[in-house]
Amino acid sequence: MNAISDALIITKRQLLQLARVPELILFSIIQPIMFVLLFRYVFGGSIDTGQPGGYVQLLMPGIFVQTVAFTLAGTAVGLTADMQKGLISRFRSLPISRSAVVFGRTLGDGALNVVVLLAMGITGYVVGWRPTSGLLSVTLGFVFLLVFGFAMSWIGVLIGLSVREERVATNATFIAVFPLTFLSNAFAPTTGMPRPLQYIAEWNPVSTMVAGCRELFGLKNEFGATAGSFPSDNPLLMSVIYMILIMAVFIPLSVRKYNRVSK
Amino acid sequence: MKTIIAEDLHKSYNKGSVKALDGLNLDVEEGTVLGVLGPNGAGKTTTVRVLATLLMPDSGRATVAGIDVLKNPDEVRKIIGLSGQYAAVDETLTGWDNLIMFGRLYHLSAKQAKERAVELLEQFSLTDSAKRPIRTYSGGMRRRLDLAASLIVKPKVLFLDEPTTGLDPRGRQDMWGVINELVKGGVTLLLTTQYLEEADHLADEIAVIDHGRVIARGTSDTLKKQVGGERLEIVVENQHMAATREIVAKVSGGAINVDEGLRQISAPVTTGSKALIEAAKLLDEKGIHPLDIGLKRPSLDDVFLSLTGHVAEEKKDEDLASTGKKRGR
Numbered sequence A: 001m002n003a004i005s006d007a008l009i010i011t012k013r014q015l016l017q018l019a020r021v022p023e024l025i026l027f028s029i030i031q032p033i034m035f036v037l038l039f040r041y042v043f044g045g046s047i048d049t050g051q052p053g054g055y056v057q058l059l060m061p062g063i064f065v066q067t068v069a070f071t072l073a074g075t076a077v078g079l080t081a082d083m084q085k086g087l088i089s090r091f092r093s094l095p096i097s098r099s100a101v102v103f104g105r106t107l108g109d110g111a112l113n114v115v116v117l118l119a120m121g122i123t124g125y126v127v128g129w130r131p132t133s134g135l136l137s138v139t140l141g142f143v144f145l146l147v148f149g150f151a152m153s154w155i156g157v158l159i160g161l162s163v164r165e166e167r168v169a170t171n172a173t174f175i176a177v178f179p180l181t182f183l184s185n186a187f188a189p190t191t192g193m194p195r196p197l198q199y200i201a202e203w204n205p206v207s208t209m210v211a212g213c214r215e216l217f218g219l220k221n222e223f224g225a226t227a228g229s230f231p232s233d234n235p236l237l238m239s240v241i242y243m244i245l246i247m248a249v250f251i252p253l254s255v256r257k258y259n260r261v262s263k
Numbered sequence B: 001m002k003t004i005i006a007e008d009l010h011k012s013y014n015k016g017s018v019k020a021l022d023g024l025n026l027d028v029e030e031g032t033v034l035g036v037l038g039p040n041g042a043g044k045t046t047t048v049r050v051l052a053t054l055l056m057p058d059s060g061r062a063t064v065a066g067i068d069v070l071k072n073p074d075e076v077r078k079i080i081g082l083s084g085q086y087a088a089v090d091e092t093l094t095g096w097d098n099l100i101m102f103g104r105l106y107h108l109s110a111k112q113a114k115e116r117a118v119e120l121l122e123q124f125s126l127t128d129s130a131k132r133p134i135r136t137y138s139g140g141m142r143r144r145l146d147l148a149a150s151l152i153v154k155p156k157v158l159f160l161d162e163p164t165t166g167l168d169p170r171g172r173q174d175m176w177g178v179i180n181e182l183v184k185g186g187v188t189l190l191l192t193t194q195y196l197e198e199a200d201h202l203a204d205e206i207a208v209i210d211h212g213r214v215i216a217r218g219t220s221d222t223l224k225k226q227v228g229g230e231r232l233e234i235v236v237e238n239q240h241m242a243a244t245r246e247i248v249a250k251v252s253g254g255a256i257n258v259d260e261g262l263r264q265i266s267a268p269v270t271t272g273s274k275a276l277i278e279a280a281k282l283l284d285e286k287g288i289h290p291l292d293i294g295l296k297r298p299s300l301d302d303v304f305l306s307l308t309g310h311v312a313e314e315k316k317d318e319d320l321a322s323t324g325k326k327r328g329r
Helices: A002-020 A023-043 A055-069 A071-084 A087-092 A100-126 A135-162 A166-182 A195-203 A205-216 A235-258 B044-051 B073-079 B095-105 B110-123 B139-149 B169-184 B196-202 B220-227 B238-252 B273-285 B300-308 B317-323
Strands: B002-013 B018-029 B033-037 B059-064 B080-083 B157-161 B188-193 B205-210 B213-218 B230-235 B257-259 B264-269 B292-296
Touching: A002 A023, A002 A100, A002 B095, A023 A055, A023 A100, A055 A071, A055 A100, A055 A135, A055 A166, A055 A205, A071 A087, A071 A100, A071 A135, A071 A166, A087 A100, A100 A135, A100 A235, A135 A166, A135 A205, A135 A235, A166 A205, A195 A205, A205 A235, B002 B044, B002 B188, B018 B033, B018 B044, B018 B059, B018 B188, B018 B205, B018 B213, B033 B044, B033 B196, B044 B059, B044 B157, B044 B188, B073 B080, B080 B139, B095 B110, B095 B139, B110 B139, B139 B169, B169 B188, B169 B196, B188 B196, B196 B300, B205 B220, B205 B300, B213 B220, B213 B300, B220 B300, B230 B238, B230 B273, B238 B264, B238 B273, B264 B292, B273 B292
Parallel strands: B033 B188, B033 B205, B080 B157, B157 B188
Antiparallel strands: B002 B018, B002 B059, B205 B213, B230 B264, B230 B292, B257 B264
């Protein structure tokens, strides 16, 4: 039980930081909202989706997934900063569970995602996003997004504990996530990509997540799936498999790394 | 009883090319203060990290309060406090928030954590700043809060890794006062420092380390004796340097050190004040009026110099050691 309560103390620390410095929340929200507005109005006019409600219906799941995928950046930078300041050493010298700090951090970043997704959802609604699937499915969609963000966060733990400087953490995570979110069906149809890229895009976890969320929000996924591949036909199942895989690999690696960090 | 024991600790990085610890041995008697003294890169931080369960040595043995550090790190963590050269506290949060968080992580109840936070803030004169974020604190205040956080459960054994590095003289004095109070309370303390004066001031015993091993240990007095007794030091005007050197040679018989820049001539003497009077008399006969003349007991700087053959030089190895392989690339 101590493992859980220790982790929650670390999570609470992060929430307390948000309370002490509200700008942290503000800027976590502004960027995704800006993305919603930019994509909605810059690309929205020129991309014909052939679906009722227009581009924004397809865009929102894409931008939700992109945002939660980037959770790993926050996790990584936060941990690198803690490590630089010697906080990780202090935590490691305490009689607490060996996984408490990293679990607490990923849970805290997950909690921040709740606020971010809510803000984005409201913004989306204002600019015309209307999920049609009913409350249960929509809620399930958001749960899906939160779990994906949590899973991605663990990749961030490993990156954050492996680099020495915050700036490196920022760049490393950007390089890791940015291609992943654009080499996908999130913003444009994969059908326009060169053939090899199409395969990558179809198997990309971001694509399966986006397709899965579109399904849960009551849309047909029109932005890919031309190849009739397994991930295109079973996006939800494939996403679940990906999330389990990511966590199965990165949680043990991250906890191990935490217990061996040299600073 | 020996509260801290380290036996033959080895730790190397980069496939053995950098030896952070090279057969380090030390022990600390219960309730006493051991000052681990050495330049940057000597292995001080690595030693503390091993003893505080943060780093596994390649080989060797270590116990803290009878508990095997390598086999039972969790038990060790319950009875130690660690405060490092970086103020390892959350700067976004207030002093109060930090102490509560660490109190809860030590598994105090909410009520106990609050009571302890009040006590510690009072003890370290931080009550007035308790509700301010740490980033608004001065360096000395941060360091005090960091130390307070390591004392939440009244540890039996305390590790302070360069507790005053980077502090201004006043901050350092304050910190010394605080540490002296703690020691009166009976804690066993291992403290590292690169300030010879600090070790002299705070420690019962001093272990001088260089290149990852202890090269001398003892009280500050015994170490000073090891270097030899007192030194006669005379400062004269330039034109009298040569004549003064001859006089010092007559009085001392030991190796004479001439510092042209300081216009100082010094040499070891065994007869104390007798040598001083003799030298003064001979100078007077020659009509030389020294600008300064006196006997000086060796400083720990002298100790270091005579033990290692080099002054307490800075190396980059400590950084390397503390960040591990990454920096070596």
